[in-house]
Amino acid sequence: MTDWTRRRVCALAGGALMAAVAPHVARGRSRPRVVVIGGGIGGATVARYLAGLKTLDVTLIEPKPNHVTCFFSNLYLAGLRSLASLTFGFEALAERHGVTMIQKAATAIDPASSTVELQSGERLTYDRLVLAPGIAFNFGEIGGYDEAAAKIMPHAWNAGPQSEVLRRQLESMEDGGVFVIAAPANPFRCPPAPYERASLVAYYFKQFKPKSKILILDAKDQFSGQELFQDAWSRHYPGMIEWLPAQFIGRTKAVHAATCSVVTENQTFKAAVANVIPPQKAGLIAERAGLTDSTGWCPVDPATFESTLQPGIHVVGDAIVGGDMPKSAFSANSQAKACAFAIAASLTGSPHFPPRLFNSCYTFLAPDDAFTNAITFAPEDGSIRTIKMFISKVGESADVRRRTAHQAVGWYSAFTADVFG
Ligand SMILES: Cc1cc2nc3c(=O)[nH]c(=O)nc-3n(C[C@H](O)[C@H](O)[C@H](O)COP(=O)(O)OP(=O)(O)OC[C@H]3O[C@@H](n4cnc5c(N)ncnc54)[C@H](O)[C@@H]3O)c2cc1C
Known part of the structure; x- marks a missing residue:
């Protein structure tokens, strides 16, 4: 201890x-x-x-009667997990731990x-x-994107019904379609998740719709885990994923739900399926x-x-x-x-x-290829600062990545048991 x-x-x-x-x-x-x-x-x-x-x-x-975890919901979008396996009730909190639940x-x-x-x-x-x-969600920041438009161009940034809409759209998309992900500027929930989503949807496309493409319209010029993602995209999905940073296309400023188009400051992109992740x-x-x-x-x-x-x-x-x-x-x-x-x-x-605080994330690039990070933080000068950090590297062996993917599944079970009892 x-x-x-x-x-x-x-x-x-x-x-x-x-x-x-x-x-x-x-x-x-x-x-x-x-x-x-x-x-x-x-x-x-x-x-x-x-x-x-x-x-x-x-x-x-x-x-809500239960909680659907956002983490691992990208595996659901790729057809690799059921939504039921990501859903947790509050019974154990109430019955085993004595928490009074008010729904x-x-x-x-x-x-x-x-x-x-x-x-x-x-x-x-x-x-x-x-x-x-x-x-x-800061709905007002993207013209035309509101609760109604989110039913047609889902964000799926809260897991549950939104994830189901997006999964159905991906399943019914024709081979050769363009899947557009509009990724927000920092800060937002789970910085690597839009790129994990692109990776896992590419995995799905590679098997079932190999002529399809993924376009990431980014409100940033760099993103979390960029080297690791871009390395994996060239290894697993060559030519399938295109990342367009803000310096080339500008930020997303509007959507047209009727035509499934995303409008950035410089260009309009027509999508077969559009996943618009608004500022938060x-x-x-x-x-x-x-x-x-x-x-x-x-x-x-x-x-x-x-x-x-x-x-x-x-x-x-x-x-x-x-x-x-x-x-x-x-x-x-x-x-x-x-x-x-x-x-x-x-x-x-x-x-x-004063506490030590921790973050460790597992991110999937393919079902048997995941990377991880582990960071320790501490309060400093009124804020929370990094004091130690580990992150996977480009060039790790396939075996290391396979083991990391395997550990991720173990982490998911242990972590959700810790949270929901
Ligand atoms: C696609 C995706 C992948 C992700 N992957 C990972 C990952 O691999 N690892 C990781 O660590 N994180 C991941 N995350 C991030 C993670 O899901 C969130 O950071 C986490 O859920 C935040 O927890 P929270 O308690 O702040 O919010 P939430 O878990 O969203 O909980 C908020 C709760 O508050 C309730 N609520 C809101 N308003 C009220 C109100 N007025 N009254 C009562 N209740 C209310 C809501 O119903 C909700 O249940 C991912 C996120 C996404 C979108």
């Missing part, structure tokens, strides 16, 4: 001191109540780890009275509030609660994940201004654990130490 984990375990054991926290407990309850909004990766992890203390009343508010959306937060309002009009009081609402911001409830700044994301204290705009409210996951930390499920899970420790320390009056 490292010094860091030992200290964390001590902080958690401090939960036994909960009897001494009466001042933190809202009137009429014997245990402090932590309310968590959003039952995706960040929210489910916070709820599970806080409920593990057995001294808190933990309530998780999530309108509703939170509609408002009143920090002055420490209450959350639900879509039903009910109100919940809290001693601590955690938000993990994920992302919302923190989930709407965060904005409504005054937790976002001019970037559209939530600034937080990087040690505790407490909002710097609203004391007593914590935010984790894709919704935060994450410094060097990418918006990923692994990051959300790591932030959620650090946040749970900070809340436990604050409610028990035990000491809190």
